Every structure is written in C-alpha cells, then in structure tokens.
C-alpha cells in the first residue's frame with residue numbers, strides 16, 4: 001500500500017461559478033484559476049499522483065497550457081485515474097478536509113462524494129469529505145479563498161478473479 005497527500009488553495013473572486021468537489025454550488029463568487037479551479041479535486045489529484053510517485057498536477061496539467069483553460073477538473077481527475085491504472089494501482093480510500101468560511105458546504109457533500117467516488121471506482125463511503133470553517137481566522141476565515149487537503153491510500157490492483 002502507498003499513501004499520498006495533496007494540498008491546494010484558490011482565491012475566491014467575482015464573476016466565476018463556484019465549482020467544488022465536482023459540484024456547482026450557488027454563491028456570489030467562485031474560485032479563480034486557469035481551469036475551473038476546483039481546489040478540492042486538485043488536492044485529490046495531487047494526493048493520488050503523490051501516492052504513485054508521478055509528480056503533481058502542475059507538471060501533468062501545466063496552467064501555461066491553453067488546453068487546460070477552463071478545464072473541468074473532474075476530467076483531469078479521470079486522466080489521473082487512467083495514469084494509476086497504467087501503473088497497476090487502484091484506490092482504497094480518500095479522506096479530505098475543505099476549509100471554507102462560506103457558503104455552507106454540508107448540503108453539497110453527499111453529491112461531491114458520489115461524483116468523485118464514481119470517478120475513482122470506489123464507494124462514497126470510501127471517499128470522505130469534511131468541511132470546516134477556520135473561525136474567521138486567516139485567508140479562509142476572511143473569505144479570501146478556499147483551501148483543501150486530501151490523503152489517498154493506493155494499492156496494487158487486485159488480480160482479475162475470472163468473472
């Protein structure tokens with residue numbers, strides 16, 4: 001088994017939709033960035049890439065590359081899963097924390113877990129997402145941005161049992 005860790009931050013800016021964990025969340029601001037800036041999915045991708053020693057998303061999907069302008073981060077997550085498949089690995093579980101003062105994320109977490117677990121080929125039970133505020137402290141507390149951390153456990157893909 002191998003473990004990987006990911007961390008990411010994006011600014012909250014006006015004039016952008018808020019895409020988080022693959023869910024479109026109603027809010028007056030969104031995350032700024034080259035892609036859809038889904039900070040949670042970016043942290044998960046870095047955890048997965050880290051677990052298999054394949055670098056990071058900045059290397060795999062450079063933000064200087066116009067192909068990734070406005071990219072759906074869930075598409076990039078799917079590409080990372082293809083890379084893991086080539087390596088003969090599969091995901092055991094993922095656990096994440098999102099630091100966000102507002103909006104309230106709890107109502108959206110089941111949909112995030114469902115969508116992201118589907119992409120990873122695991123059950124929503126094995127894709128944990130927790131949201132927290134930072135009690136008004138720091139850049140997340142001031143609503144300047146959202147931060148996300150993710151840890152992923154990876155194992156060798158089980159041999160085909162002949163089904």
Ligand code: MG
Pocket residue numbers: 008009010033037038039042
């Ligand atoms: Mg990012």
